[in-house]
Amino acid sequence: MNVEIQNLADNPTVQKKVIDKIRNLINYKNLEPGDKLPSERMLSDKFEVKRSTIRAAIQKLEFYGLLKSIPQSGTFVANIGVVALNGMIDEILRLEAPDFKSLVETRILLELKTARLAALRRTEEDLVSMKNSWEAYAAKVVKGEDAVQEDLLFHLAIAKASGNSTMNTFMLTITPEIITNFGKYHVCDKELAILGIEEHRLIYEAIKDKNPQLAKQKMKEHFKELYKYCYNI
Amino acid sequence: MNVEIQNLADNPTVQKKVIDKIRNLINYKNLEPGDKLPSERMLSDKFEVKRSTIRAAIQKLEFYGLLKSIPQSGTFVANIGVVALNGMIDEILRLEAPDFKSLVETRILLELKTARLAALRRTEEDLVSMKNSWEAYAAKVVKGEDAVQEDLLFHLAIAKASGNSTMNTFMLTITPEIITNFGKYHVCDKELAILGIEEHRLIYEAIKDKNPQLAKQKMKEHFKELYKYCYNI
């Protein structure tokens, strides 16, 4: 029963097959950077899938910068060599859903850096935004309410103050999953939350004083508990 | 002339307006996590944009984990509080396209870590893959050909060996843009490329010998030239 699931436009399995076929096509036809791919309709016909499926696959490869669609003209191989293109598609096809440990590991890496950078680059406006987040967090904690969201928003404010748009984006992409998992594993209890108020304050002060080393140090201490907690699950 | 560009489904300006309106709606209606958003058709009607535009906006918020669409049922506010939701949408609306400096800065941060982790976690299979990439790179360089792609593939092999799927994904997303910009700014000349062969070898050896400190150190030295080059533009 339920055998015909394969036509959903974003069914991962089907999409991967299509991406693989596109790659093979590029190799077989010896397409160089800048060359034009066959039209979507032609590919849809050749691979025997709906055009929407082709479009979804192309969109994904476009996200990774491997293809470039130009309206009323065609889809082109990006200005990237065939070697890199093959290698990257290999990796993309192999990509797995991130595990929680990998998320936390990456978050800690990013935040030690953003704290440092924020201390170097923060504007007055950044400081205001960080302080507001801190106060919202503290207020909730003393009322005994859950404050995971406010916690994360404080950290996002730091990411923004770092002045690095790439890291800021990365933080945004991992934050929701972090929040979800925190809820699932009950990572935050009352005691830790109260401790967090002071830790946040120390980080804030270090950034305010433009002391990058101290900011990183205080962030490290802040994560100490989190680290322990996460690896004990 | 050409005044009516505002209906393109992924016109950034229009999409941001729609996202903002969705946020206001959630606040105005006091929607809690798990609550259902009005149907796409209703939103399309209310905001006076095509349904495809609504769908694109929802898809974006879904990417960041803020909404969740369930077929034949509705679109729901994710299991994340209104505070975090508001804050995150603020950030998403403010997101700017990453600049080259921010990309390089992030890449260096990530790679110092992946080198270290790879030294701790690499499998025999990882080693083979890294060695192949290294040989392909060396072969191209001694022939005097451009080897930017092979260079990056070696680094991607390290990211894969790090065993951290999140960092691996991040490396994949920034690599194409790095390659493109390298070509644009002519960051790689012959001399640097030859130097790169030995530097890559040292990194590889450190990872092979499971020496995380050395791996990080050699990666740092590898980036030294790159750093100088990038900030001199």
Next chain:
DNA sequence: AACATTTACGTGGTTAACCAATTATTGAAA
């Protein structure tokens, strides 16, 4: 023959109509 103009077709993008599954409504039976 050379160049300007027109025409026809192919392109990615958009959309109104459609689909299957779900949910709400109805109304007759108990």
Next chain:
DNA sequence: TTTCAATAATTGGTTAACCACGTAAATGTT
């Protein structure tokens, strides 16, 4: 009044037809 099957309305997802634009072949003009 309660129950529960039958049905109508609503949902996100899909798709065939359509659109505006770009390209290039065809045509006309000098």
